[in-house]
Amino acid sequence: MNLPVHNKQPEDECGACLAGDRREFLRDAAALVASALVGLGLSPERAHALQLQTIIPLRTSGEEVTYPIPAGDGAVIDKDRDLILARQRTAVYAFSLACPHQRTALKWLGDQGRFQCPKHKSKYRPDGSYISGRATRSMDRFAIRRDGSNAVVNLSKLFREDRDRAAWGTAVVWLGEK
Numbered sequence: 001m002n003l004p005v006h007n008k009q010p011e012d013e014c015g016a017c018l019a020g021d022r023r024e025f026l027r028d029a030a031a032l033v034a035s036a037l038v039g040l041g042l043s044p045e046r047a048h049a050l051q052l053q054t055i056i057p058l059r060t061s062g063e064e065v066t067y068p069i070p071a072g073d074g075a076v077i078d079k080d081r082d083l084i085l086a087r088q089r090t091a092v093y094a095f096s097l098a099c100p101h102q103r104t105a106l107k108w109l110g111d112q113g114r115f116q117c118p119k120h121k122s123k124y125r126p127d128g129s130y131i132s133g134r135a136t137r138s139m140d141r142f143a144i145r146r147d148g149s150n151a152v153v154n155l156s157k158l159f160r161e162d163r164d165r166a167a168w169g170t171a172v173v174w175l176g177e178k
Ligand code: FES
Pocket: 099, 100, 101, 102, 103, 104, 117, 118, 119, 120, 121, 122, 133, 134, 135
């Protein structure tokens, strides 16, 4: 009977065993995470889409906070200030993280390119404008201005669309043609 021939030295085989063990461990861990997410009613892909990446300010001065302008479309969160910084093509916005309905933390659905409230499912466009759901206004916007390659947000000026539509409408940094 011919037995399979292995050209590996014993230590190579041991390394292969360790690599195999690690692959198995990672596979088991991934399966565990996936089943936990399914238990929460989320697919792993969906849960990933709900995550907002964090952003750290470059500096703060009084009520003003300076952030680098995001390189591409999407949204990031400053958890310390409950603030979302979002870019859509040539427009940059700073939103309150709180849903206008009952102040639940909003989520960014990267795969759909919009915001959504996890509590009552109100939906908002990337510019914060209201689409549907229990909320009765768009996401609240902070005053924002451009400083070179940065965006400066004034935390003392938060505009509600239903109370100050003009200020809400101009709370945006334009990087180029609209
Ligand atoms: S708290 Fe967001 S829709 Fe109700």
